[in-house]
Amino acid sequence: MSPVSMEKLNLMAPPSTQIIERRSLTVGILFGIGALVLAFVETDKFFHAYLLAYMAWLGVSLGSMAFLMIHHLTGGGWGMVIRRPLEAAAKTTPLMAILFIPIIAGMKHIYFWLNPAAIANNPHLVELRHGYLSTSGFIFRAVAYLVIWIGLAWLLTRLSATQDQPPVRNLSPRFRVIAAPGLVIYAFTITFAVIDWVMSLSAPWISTIYGFIFIVGQCLSAMCFIVIIERILARHQPMSVILRSKDVHDHGKLMLTFLMLWAYFSYSQFLIIWAGNLPSEITWYSRRLYHGWHWVGLAMVIFHFAVPFCLLLSRPFKRNVYTLVWLAGWLMLMRYADLFWYIEANFNERFFVTISDVVLPIAMGGFWLWFFFRNLRQRPLLPPYALHARELVEAIHE
């Protein structure tokens, strides 16, 4: 029983991550070529799937950034061990900015309100089209959101990087100065962003809880992703030493919390619209509860909520990263399926899956993971000169 010292630990990401980084890039390029072919073969479907894949991966980036800010505000050991993976994920925002370009290029294939004939019989939409939903407004706002997110991620990671050098410092108060307004800014920008990018697909349908559903969904995706990363790193130094089952337990609890919040928001939205039964609102659900889409909805209730919920109630299950990782992987798939139900039902009245729906998330994921692991390998997995990180390591006995 001797205390571990920070100096003796090799804090850099293990070499195995380099292999994953390279393979991710290979997968990204291979599937990217496939996606490029699909862009010419089934252009419409390609762009629909592209938006879906983009929202799925953006969720991991922004959800991680949100967790990073929550960690800075609340403190606690659960956040310190995953701070660097969260930062690496938040730093993928520049990549997401580049990946947004095809959405702008393919706008005409995605957004029905760009087609004057489709909105001609709805004066309100015509008015919106010439005001808020104008092409330039859409692009301008998208650039603004992305710049804000990149800026936030940059501020958070830059300050954290100073803790790689001596002396030992406690920067918590300075992190809080960024994180507190940062969370507010994140909540507002992501809501405006999903109104533009996703909710407008069913315009003029609105649901005021829509932003919250996306926020908790992004946080859930991010926590699941982080658990997977923990599992990858868990067998090697330094994670094998610093990751305690207490922290994994906390991550499991956070998964459970956001899972319950997701269910709570989704159910509230459904109940209010179902009970109101107004023609302008219920159409959103009637589109998603017939023609095969109802199976997806039912699957969401069972496999996105009920089964994971029951599993997460178990304490031993949550405490063990090797069991928790399976559920985390499963839930990431379910997050994708949920977004599929939200986004693709706007395009197709009948439920079906295209090749693009499979190829594009993998292609984008390949690039995303390559960028993530590149970020992760640049810095130690624990900021060695952060006061709380030192306390964490000193508390561990071999």
Place this chain on the structure above:
Amino acid sequence: MKDEKIYGLMAEFVSPEAVVEAARRTYQAGYRKIDAYSPFPIEELSEAIGFHNNGVAPICLTGGLLGCIGGFMLQWWINTINYPVNIGGRPYNSWPAFIIVTFEMTILFGGLAAVAGMLMLNGLPQPYHPVFNVPQFSGVTRDRFFVLVFSTDPQYDPVETRRFLEGLSPHSIAEVPA
């Protein structure tokens, strides 16, 4: 040789570390019918006397499940069988609307079961208990800690057990009259 009128032997301690250590050693010495007392919950103390599974959680789960099933069945039975009324064209079995009351009933029965189960397993309310006969025992709600060996323990012996407890360097030792 057991004195029928004696409930047990009680040793008093002044710090949580001392009582945990004493309880651990009493358990290791082979005493099984023992109890310990502390002014605030100490997880290590109940582990030290070999008490692990307290049985409250299953009772709570049972109560919650009963509330859940009962709550939903009540609404389902009323609205589809006993008193079906068409309200606003909604289906008789309006399950989206029934989830709320089902949920509340789950919480209500789960919570009440947890508390009732805790009190029942603890044997409370219990107006009289022999430990209160020991004058210094009132310190247990202030800053004193106690280890008690019941006279029903097979290893219990008035002389030997007292000697053993004295070896734990307690603040005081008292016989608990039944």
Place this chain on the structure above:
Amino acid sequence: MVQAIEVEPGENKAPVMASGHTFGSITDKVSAMVLTRPLTKGWIFGFAICFLILQWMLYAMCWLFFKGVGVWGVNIPIGWGFAIVNFVWWIGIGHAGTLISAILLLLRQSWRNSINRFAEAMTLFAVACAGMFPIFHLGRPWVFYWLFPYPNTMNYWPNFRSPLVWDVFAVSTYGTISLVFWFVGLIPDLATMRDHAEKKWIKTVYGMLALGWRNSTRHWSRYETAYLLLGGLATPLVLSVHTVVSFDFAIGIVPGWHTTIFPPYFVAGAIYSGFAMVLVLAIPIRKFYHLEDFITPRHLENSAMVMLATGWIVAYGYAFEAFMNWFGGDQYESYVRWNRIHGPYAPWYIALLMCNILIPQILWWRKVRLSNFWLFMISMDILIGMWLERFVIVVVSLHRDFLTSSFGMYYPTQFDWAIFIGTLGFFTACMFLFLRLLPAVPIFELRSLLPEAKAVEHE
């Protein structure tokens, strides 16, 4: 005994408890508040005033029973006046108590331990105040039990598709679980009171209430499990209660009510006003009962930060309700938006934005969060703001909805005001009695916060 607890180095955060205390000194200090402290003039005076206000409420209620709900200002189109405004306001205030005792328990936040007892008491009294309003609003309050499903000679059942029936279940479950939670938390401290009381009859009363609790470690083990389970159950419960309250509005299709953000936005608003009430009570209590050692600036600052966070969720709610209504372009919803700003109740709406959104922003400054005076003033401001919010939601939506021919105005009468202010008297009178009769700070949980108690864990 020298070092303080849980100071985060380099951050000059106030400790959860002042240094220099022992198991004995904590016990003596808190139990003395009830057992040896004489009746002070301040207590008698304060209680007398609250009791008088309570009599005013009783007078108004007698008149209400005698004449009927017509003595209130409610009429078509505003059938839900003060009664529902006050119901939502009070039940929201209650939520902070459960939040502190249940959610912060699950989050292992040790700072909750000295304020949870009176916060839970606050919950109970607030739920009692809240419960009165819908029952009187029934018009025939003596048959309130018709709300519950029971086999009856009239052979009818409640309509389980109605959010008002959900409310009956949610609020009664909430009241029951809050009472049980509070009582379970009290049991070990009642035993402490029993052992420290001098007079025989006082000993007997506390002894009966303590159920024979004797601090056995087996009992503690089951106790902790049960308490944690209750916390785990009360957390979703508290969210569900205000969610159901929000459904009272959102399930209907009245413009301004029928919007999906209501559940989280109501819950956040509830916690917002609840923490404001916690501060309004905690600041005087810690001063007059000399509890500065146990209710430290840390508690006040953390509560202020919770208010800041929930205040922003409320602001988010206002912002996106307005923005999405505009985006959706529904004419009735647009009219509500216009009517809030330009209609006859516009001053109330502007005041609400000031009280709930603008003024609380000074909480961003740490100096404000650490100042008792400013915190007290902002908390009062938020309590007023949240009351105005419920007023705006209830009245402004109802007074002008779909048909211009059924537009109307709502003017509260003296009986509306008497019963509302009367519940404030009832609430404070109950708090005075609670402080006098029961340990206001959980003694056993404070004991476990001491460094000596924690020493065991590190073995």
